[in-house]
Amino acid sequence: MEKRKTIVAGFDIGGAHLKVTRAESGRIVDAVTIATPLWQGLDTLTAGLREAEPVYSGADVRAFTMTGELADVFPSREAGVAGLLERISAQFPGGEKLIYAGRSGFVGMNEAAGLANDIASANWHATAALVARLVGEALFVDMGSTTTDLIPVRGGAVANRGYSDAERLLSGELVYTGFTRTFLFGVASSAPVRGQITPLMNEYFASMADAHRMLGVLDESDDKHASADGQAKTVTGSMARLARMVGRDAADLEPAEWQTIARWFSEKQLRLVHDAAFRAAGGLADDAPIVGAGTGRWQLRRLAERMERRFVDFADLIPADDAARGEASSAAPATAVALLAGNAR
CATH class of the missing domain: 3.30.420.190 (conserved archaeal protein q6m145)
Structure with missing residues (x-):
């Protein structure tokens, strides 16, 4: 019997865009970037997640990073992290969810609540950590x-x-x-x-x-x-x-x-x-x-x-289907947390 593929979905929740990637057995097979202007309200994120559903549908693990806590719909970064974690919990009530906390690595939802300073705008750290491993x-x-x-x-x-x-x-x-x-x-x-x-x-x-x-x-x-x-x-x-x-x-x-x-x-x-x-x-x-x-x-x-x-395109470094490489590079932090979370399991 063929072994079932492990599917990891990576999410980068930004203030202007939602980026979502899909990794199957450690390889990016799909990626999408959707405009989600959070300053207009969190309903834009809900709509973006709905539009991205084909990319993350059926994932065994969902890994998240964010910069959207900076959006002025939130009174502070800490409140922004809490608000986005709440949205994640509401949108994905079941299944394994990992939050990227930068220097603290991946954490579960309960632990994430107390690590706002590590989680806030840590998407750069995820991509840099993946590049460090690869290069x-x-x-x-x-x-x-x-x-x-x-x-x-x-x-x-x-x-x-x-x-x-x-x-x-x-x-x-x-x-x-x-x-x-x-x-x-x-x-x-x-x-x-x-x-x-x-x-x-x-x-x-x-x-x-x-x-x-x-x-x-x-x-x-x-x-x-x-x-x-x-x-x-x-x-x-x-x-x-x-x-x-x-x-x-x-x-x-x-x-x-x-x-x-x-x-x-x-x-x-x-x-x-x-x-x-x-x-x-x-x-x-x-x-x-x-x-x-x-x-x-x-x-x-x-x-x-x-x-x-020498210039090296991130798209050429990552394990990815050719059709997904360009979009996966544009959505680099989502790609990074998908691949890092898959390796961490």
Whole structure:
């Protein structure tokens, strides 16, 4: 008789997205990312879990990590962790549930209630721990829609300096910039327009998704939230939104000129990440690669070139079906807890 496959579902509950992966006998076979803007209410999470059900259906174990406790629907991080744990219990009343508590490892629901500080925003630790096992020494960088994590791994272990969000902001291991959702004025305060440095309008007129769409490097499936003006996610629409940032209309400049300005914003973002990467990579061997994950892997390949380090795609490291590799890398923390929980059993 054929031995039954062990099925582990991994969940990363973020403030903007829910990421879910499915591992069967230690191999990722499915993955999905769903927009769940928690600031609009926890019903968005309930709806997201319902939509993701085909991915986690029939799982023997469900493993969770989170950053959604940061959503302003909660009065504090501790309250956010408690609230999300309550939702997990309500959504999955039966079956084995594991919560990733970072430096404390996986814990059960009862123990999790007293480990809010370890559980809060520990998804980066899960992915870095998996990379440490797979590579040994590297600079692990995960650029998602909103943030970028830069974590050194050394000797097969996570070698972070900071742990909490506050500590990681100080250490440079957390940079609040992402490939799609970041506002343009979050990466620059001005932009060159026909040879003149023009201050930006500090309004949410456009996002990094617009800049990367105009450069032709955005996978539209990664941009899961509405555009700044609610209008079409097209190059023409992005051009109109970008023009507002410098007080103009799209017709004021040629399309090639707007593309140059879009390239400026992408470059400014890369410089932010590059500065942090220099700090995070201190002490790593010269031949240690950059392992890149998340929707912003295009940007991270450029980072590796700039740092003269080999680039390794997280998607190519993990045991996964080819059809699921790309989405599994975009949902890296969910992939990590699924694989780590399977190995821990």
